[in-house]
Amino acid sequence: MDQILIEMQHISKRFPGVRALSDVPFTLHSGEIHALLGENGAGKSTLIKVLTGVEHRDEGTILLEGNPIDPRTPQEAQNLGISTVYQEVNLCPNLSVAENIFIGREMKKHGLIDWERSYEKSGTLLNMFNLDIDVTQKLSLYSVAIQQMVAIARAVDISAKVLILDEPTSSLSALEVQELFKIMRMLKDRGMGIIFVTHFLDQVYGISDSITVLRNGEYVGTYPTASLSRIQLVGKMIGKEYSEIDGRPVQFQQQKKDREIVLELKDASSDGIKGVSLSLQKGEVMGFGGLLGSGRSETARMLFAADPLTGGKLEIGGKPVHMKQTLDAIRRGIAFCPEDRKSDGIVGDLSIRENIILALQAKRGICKSISHAEADAIAREYIERLQIKTPGTDQLIKNLSGGNQQKVILARWLATNPSLLILDEPTRGIDVGTKAEIQKMVISLADGGMALVFISSEIDEMLRCCNRMTIMRDKQQVGELVGSEITEAAIMECIAGGLQ
């Protein structure tokens, strides 16, 4: 545990328009399981990519056992002894287990592949991991958990110094996670250094020796796991010290009584959530809190019929409704700004005008085409109202800045005149000015009688915008806060699962 395996110093990496990492240090000892944590966009994956040669750093040095290294490709990093297992198993499911283990470095005899030896060696290797499976069978025959183990076995066999596990547990059951942890402990005892990236705090405390937290591309700190409480950890991840916020006055939001209920969930489940009950009311901004992967976005997707309801009830106006596709939700007055603006929001090669009228056109139906003149008028109205900076309505949306693209998407939904507007991370990757504009708009829309759902990783923003909050953890609802109960401390307690 004393020997330093990897030492990264002053690592900086810039992408066009974004500083992904600035001056970040990272140290990994041998025989250590080191959790790397941070919210979305914190720079975890960039740091991993720099270490594994997928991206090249702009500045900084990397030392491996004291020697400077400069990996340019994952292969190079692998040859140096650094290998990675990703969330999605990146093996070939239609090849045999043995083929997968030795692909790219096949054992040969007289120029031909020596199958007998391959099978034998893969068998012994997997035995080490307590896996007794037929290595001649196709990999796809086995469960994701076993595939993951095979991926780890392959990684360890190739290079046994540093193992990076990038969210390996997302698709594993609790039992399988325990199996994985056993293997991680065994590798640790053999002196390997393991970097563990995950969103599950329970697992961090279950396995890791130390924790490094990143936030917005900056280094927050490295702490021994045993000395950092959950509440402190959550605070560091979202950028607030617990002590700092504890006594702070919180702005109180008036809770009006007897609001009209727009939509109600009763014990609703989908693939991403279990048993959520809540009611959304006119003139109210409901926040979905929780860490990434907690089920906050999944609840939103289910409300919009983007994910099917698998259990429970969804009621609109007191009557249970069954929505099969997003258009059903739109026709019932629900609007949804998805989290990933680029892949799920904008239609890049179409103009601003077309992007704005898209949902309205879908709502009206294919035959009631919106004329060019009407579309232009609608687009102009929203460009004016939301102050979208663009040379004209013909401009392609992909040429706009992120903030203006987001405003166009908002315009698309406002044009449908919704009674419920769901905003999933509407301010991510947006400059401060536009952020404030969007927050203001959220509040004024609620004042105008609309029901809103607001999701954000930034706790400040939630405090400013929400009258009511539902907190999610591990796909389940763990608390609801109303009005003055919404404080940073209360939210963090809920997220962390009680003070510990």
Next chain:
Amino acid sequence: MKSIVRKLTKTQIFWPLVIFLGILALNGLISGGSFFRLQIVDGHLYGRIIDIFRNGSKLMLLALGMTMVLATGGTDISVGSVMAISGAVACTIIEGSLFPFANGSVVFAIAAAIFAGVLCGSWNGFLVSRIQMQPIVATMILLVAGRGIAQLICKGRIVTINSPPFYFINGGYILGLPFPVYIVVALSLLVLLVVRKTAFGLYVESVGCNGEASRYSGINSARIKFFIYILCGTLAAVAGLIESAGIKGADANNAGLMIELDAILAVAIGGSSLSGGRFSLLSSLVGALIIQSITTSILSLGIAPEVNLVVKAVVVIAICLAQSPVFQQSISAFRAKIKKQEVVA
């Protein structure tokens, strides 16, 4: 004036149109003007130009459907086989070997052939939009099987028919112009109307550009795709009727052979992206005319038929190069370099 010219050159149809007129002009020059000569025989117009439009009619119809399919990010390589099926159905009904109860009715034969096209299109659409098979694989099934189906319908023969009303589809004239020209104009107008007067065109472009975002905006992309493959199959069936009316029979082995590639090429030459998104039906029609005019000019210039394909390939390479943004950029970079050298010198 200058700005109007600039605006004009920016439109998608500009360069295809220039290329088409260029090919015609070149032909006129080489032939000493005889290329443009139109003769009126029995009140019918004859001439090379008329040939291009008449012979290009099949490709134009296919290009119409193919443009829409490509705009959704798909492809349909089965159109040639659908042509063969359509011709086989029509001819065997007229001959009386298929559905003898119809008594060789030409109207019934045409309706049945078009219905066969709709069926083929629905099959493709089903595989692509419901089963979510990759379009090239999904339509490859019909590319291979379709020709087999056509051969089965013809019972392995080349079916020849004697039916002047059916011949009219290809050889007929109305007001001096060949009938296929009317078919192309009518169907193009119909498709244009549906695409631009309803929101269909917007949906297609949106789905082709970003399917996920379109779904979130309430567009049922599966249904859109399904309908488009039906449209493509139907237009291919009409092209198959023109083909078999031209050869006065059905040749299941050769009808529409390899024409799917020409149809895709026509869309590419027309400047619509093959990866989906923005499309221009008129540009694709001009693209089809360009391909046809190359074939016609090779024949009319008396170039040996065996070099036909090579000449065509060279011309196509030239056109595609001229439209490639990378090529255009490197040309302008090259120009700038020369200019710089001149200045230095």
